[in-house]
Amino acid sequence: MTYDARGLVELDATVPRISEIADGRAVFDAKDLTTRKINSELRWLLYEEGIVDVTILNPGARHSLAVGILTRCRITFEGSLGYFGLGVNDGPEVHVKGRVGWSVCENMMSGVVIIDGNAGSLTGAAIRGGDLVVGGQVGSRTGIDQKGGTIITLGNAGSMTAFMMQRGRQIICGDVGPGLGDSMYDGTIYVAGKVASLGIDCVPGEWTDADTELIERKFRIYGLGTPPAFQKFACGKVLYNYDSLE
DSSP, X not given: OEEOTTSOSEEOTTSOOOOEEETTEEEEEOTTOOHXXXXXXXXXXXXXXXXXXXXXXXXXXXXXXXXXXXXXXXXXXXXXXXXXXXXXXXXXXXXXXXXXXXXXXXXXXXXXEEESSOBOTTTTTTOOSSEXXXXXXXXXXXXXXXXXXXXXXXXXXXXXXXXXXXXXXXXXXXXXXXXXTTTOXXXXXXXXXXXXXXXXXXXXXXXOHHHHHHHHHHHHHTXXXXXXXXXXXXXXXXXXXXXXXX
16 A cells, blocks of 8 residues: 555555546546545545546545645536535635535635535534635534635525634625524624524624625626625624733
8 A cells, every 4th residue: 555645545556547637637437436435536636646637427425525635726526525525625626516515615724615506504614714605505503613714605594604703704695594693703794685683792794895895806706796785794792702812
């Protein structure tokens, strides 16, 4: 056994590779592969072969795919992912042509992830940077403990969205369930639809030119058309207990 360039996953050199590689791009079919084999093949392409554009066919909603990718590249999934996909990534641009399960992009550091369908609960948990765009709805506690980056939801969001949010932005084009921004410390939330109820220490914010510029820029980048009218929400800082060191 050998390991990939990051020393993260064992690569069996005796197993024939399954990818079709041409013009710096690679495609492989994951239909009959285990999660371990899919991730091993992906890492071999990125770290050993230097491929920067990989398409994975038939991911089959498997869990924990493409986790810990720490390089600039483009990854396309022609299908849906299961739980805990795309976590702890730093750099890749990912397009999921389907839906995803719980905790997608947990602790993402940088890059862009576009999901065509719905996403489960805990979407973007503890995200630190980059853009996460969900074309459908998201479940409860989306952006829990968010520390940076931008989460854009084109549909509705579930209860306790942005719970304990610390920094970053959420742009929600649909309605939001109860407890929006509960116990948030910082960050900004934009909602175009109805808000069932605000959580503790989440209050309406004052709109500025910077808010308009941000919304218009993100909609322009991702080809989302004309932005709807948004309400802005921020931290009331009643529970704000950071000291100078923090």
